[in-house]
Amino acid sequence: MKRRIKVTIADFAALQENLNDPQELALYESANGNTYDAEIEHDGYAIVDVTEEDYIELAPGEYQLMIEEWTDAGRVGEWQLQTKSDPADDTALLYRLVDANGKEQDAPVSLSKQVVELIAKAWFGKSKKPQADE
DSSP states (O other), X not given: OEEEEXXXXXXXXXHHHHOOOHHHHXXXXXXXXXXXXXXXXXXXXXXXXXXXXXXXXXXXXXXXXXXXXXXXXXXXXXXXXXXXXOTTOTTXXXXXEEOTTOOBSSOOEEEEHHHHHHHHHHHHSOOOOOOOOO
């Protein structure tokens, strides 16, 4: 499945150890900080075609999923909740409420993707069944 991602490699040390070809390492370095459409594999790795002949494979920690335009996330009463990637922080999402005419009700709020994930798990994750004492 193709998804929009931004390459966010913070440390090239592991790549330098695993890649023997300096030209291949240069592909990763030139892709870093750029946004691409990538094929996301079942194991979370992303395959990015950086040129017609060359591709790179990114581990889950080496890229961020991106939502570049305001996207509807659901309704809250009479308002629509919208989200998009925070342009100031690749690891955060912006959220805002808009009315039926598309007018913002409050200024957008930035939340870490990790915070959003933890909240979702806390509210909607399945709790473990208590074990009976024997």
